[in-house]
Amino acid sequence: MxxxxxxxxxxxxxxxxxxxxxxxxxxxxxxxxxxxxxxxxxxxxxxxxxxxxxxxxxxxxxxxxxxxxxxxxxxxxxxxxxxxxxxxxxxxxxxxxxxxxxxxxxxSGRARIQYEIQQKSGWFRSGKTIQIQVMTEVPIGKDVLCYVKKQGGYPAGKEDGVLYPFVSDFAPGRTVLPSFEIGKQDYVRLFFTNGQKYGQLYELVPM
Missing domain, CATH: 2.60.40.10 (Immunoglobulins)
Structure with missing residues (x-):
């Protein structure tokens, strides 16, 4: 045309x-x-x-x-x-x-992304084990989400700590990621890599 x-x-x-x-x-x-x-x-x-x-x-x-x-x-x-x-x-x-x-x-609306961060620690351990689970309604690219680690408290945003990207895309349904070790005073939270962009497409909420 x-x-x-x-x-x-x-x-x-x-x-x-x-x-x-x-x-x-x-x-x-x-x-x-x-x-x-x-x-x-x-x-x-x-x-x-x-x-x-x-x-x-x-x-x-x-x-x-x-x-x-x-x-x-x-x-x-x-x-x-x-x-x-x-x-x-x-x-x-x-x-x-x-x-x-x-x-x-x-x-056309936002897809819901639910997440859960489980942590396990013990009296005689120098650190704690973190496992992240993500539940999504639609396929999500690995570049949509990241997790941030901060010492002394939970990070308030993706710039408030050390940012780590995900290495694989998320299929619809529940994804249980491999566990990893962090320090006993470290805390982890999930964020959008670009809140202005992806916040219009997805809703990120804890399970």
Whole structure:
């Protein structure tokens, strides 16, 4: 499909909005008189699975459905972009807008990540044994989580101590990680490696 940058002479999509209810949503926008069809693109952000191709949607379909209905699937945020479709002597082409009025982000919810940190120590031991268990609803990449060790108390954030990455991805369900030894005055807690990014995709809670 050909694209052309928007200009004062081309049609534009404006007033794009979204109404969400449970796992369903409806997109609505303003149709100008010269637009009879649009193409809708769904693309993933923040590392989610990509949505793929463009979909043709006509003004007649829009009127029949009172908008563009869709269903939120998977976990993460998606960008829906509505491109006005026009034609010239070479055929149809789509209008690429730079004002952002034809694009909207929709969140499909956060997946829950539960974790438990068990520690065992004894009177005659110089350290203690730590075992981490992670329970997740969806596959999680190893770069999403990390654990932080701090001496004298629990770390308040991933910068508050020594950060350790995980070496393997997490499959859905319960993962019991190999135990390891730390000092008797050391404490461990799990964090997102990037709270701003992954906090929009996942909810990290203790079991």
């Amino acid at each position: 050909r694209f052309m940058d928007a200009s004062p002479l081309t049609a534009r999509v404006t007033g794009l909005s979204c109404q969400q209810e449970d796992d369903r949503f409806t997109l609505r926008w303003h149709w100008t008189t010269e637009i009879e069809a649009v193409y809708i693109e769904r693309s993933a952000v923040d590392g989610g699975p990509d949505g793929g191709s463009l979909r043709l949607y006509t003004k007649a379909e829009y009127k029949a459905n009172n908008g563009y209905p869709g269903r939120m699937e998977g976990i993460g945020r998606y960008i829906y972009t509505v491109y006005a479709c026009q034609e010239d002597d070479q055929g149809p082409f789509l209008i690429r807008q730079t004002d952002g009025e034809n694009a909207l982000a929709i969140s």
